[in-house]
Amino acid sequence: MKTAKPLSIYVHLPFCASLCAYCSFPRLVYREEWAELYLRKIESDLEAFEPGSFLTAYVGGGTPSALPNGLLAPFLSKLRPLLKEGAEFSFEANPEDIDGEKAALLSSCGVSRVSMGMETSREEALAFLGRRADPKATAKAVECLRSAGIENVSLDLIYGLPGETLDEVRSDIEALLAIRPSHFSTYSLEINPGSRLSARGYEEAPDDVLSEQLELIKEEGRKRGFRRYEVSSFALPGFECVHNKTYWKDEEYVGIGMGAAGYENGIRYRNSPFFVPFLEGKGREEEKVEGNSAIEYYLLTNLRLSDGFLASDFEAKFGVPFLERFGKAADALAKAGLLETGKGRVAPTDRGLDLLDRILLELYNSL
Ligand code: SF4
Incomplete structure (x- = not known):
């Protein structure tokens, strides 16, 4: 099967200030010496690409915003020239990391879209998830981003927390919509066997509860002009995520970083999710996509x-x-x-x- 050259690039920055109880992404607690080693490897991987190669870039994690500005600036300056003029450049952030200075840095490095894990507007629910954000942090972060010229903001909302009521979900979606994002994504809480939440005896909410909560979120989104364009994603007109649509249209893309997935020349691959093997360029899994697969x-x-x-x-x-x-x-x-x-x-x-x-x-x- 003939394939076109990838026009999208994903870069994984795995560092987080602390680790959330429910998370199964490849991630590490931030340590400066680890981050320096990691960025050196990523920056050398980026050297394989010509300037102006990509129409979209997505920097995900982990928590990319957990990196200090002094490390982020040189990395973003390496990535930016690889993008075409007008490319969509997304960056994932935790709300409490965004202040005026970080927002200005992202904007000056060409970031055009920021995706933030708001997750819930309730302090006790944030604490249950093991997140350190204060409930007002998202609104403050969005204000900083807008002042720096980044208008395109996506927020993540989680539902299906153990014992969560419909009124609590309503207060979360209302709080999210009050911040006026251009896009939001919503996911039910997954409790995987072996996770800290499962060890503490928690189970996922029953299907009928989840479906009622999702209906409410969809309805509130619809009332404010959001279209559900993908299973978990809702956008105002003109704000669908171009990068993520690469994945959903089965198009090829480059994946850089620890645990990052990619799809090039008919091969789907995943880099090692472990720090040392990744740095040594080992442990990449590959699958040739052909026939029924x-x-x-x-x-x-x-x-x-x-x-x-x-x-x-x-x-x-x-x-x-x-x-x-x-x-x-x-x-x-x-x-x-x-x-x-x-x-x-x-x-x-x-x-x-x-x-x-x-x-x-x-x-x-x-x-
Ligand atoms: S901040 Fe995000 S990536 Fe890091 S541990 Fe929490 S959910 Fe996982």
Whole structure:
């Protein structure tokens, strides 16, 4: 299969000021000597790329904003020239790290979009999650970013905390919308076996509770003009995340950093999630995407989008019409109100986005 050169780059900065109880990302507590070693490796990896190579960049973590300005500035100055004029340049931050000085630094280094983990507006819920933010920190951080000229702000909201009521979720989404972000993402709390929360006896909320909470978040978002364009992502018109849509359109992208995933020349890879092997360039896992696994990835990614994909794109990529390959399963999913296949497009309904696992299972079973 012929693939285009990646136009998106993800860079992982794994350092956090403290580690949250529920987190399973590759991350490390910040220590200056580790951060210096790490950035040296990242900056040398970035040297492989020509100036003006990318249309989007996303610096994620970890907590990229946990790095002091003296380390961030040289790193961002290495990354920025690799972007084309007008590229979307996203940076993940924890609200309490953003002050006027950091906001000015990000803006002067070309960052155009900041994504922050607000998570909840309630102090006791933040403490439960092991986060050190004060509930007002997000609003203050957004103010600093706006004053520095960064208007495009996305906030993350978590729901499904043990024992959380609908009124508490309502107060969280109202507090988030009052800050007027251009985009927000929402996730239910996952409690993985072996995590600190699971060891303390906590379990995930039941499905009916989660679904009621998500309905409320969707409804409040809709009332304020947000469109749910992806399973967990809501945007005002013109503010969908271009970088993340690279993933969801099954397009290739470069992944730099510890535990970072990438997709280049038909190969999906993940760098080692461990510090020393990553620094030594060891432990990268690779998977060649071909045959049915290429179709599975295509469906797994594109069906996260409310716009789904064009039937003609599927046929051009895989040499067979979607409905010829999946007619029976697609029919059953359409009858169940989960998938639409009219007007040359294959797209999940809003309920289908909630039940994406079921759509994928049905389609995969008929591969
Ligand atoms: S700040 Fe983010 S990346 Fe770091 S431990 Fe907490 S959730 Fe994980």
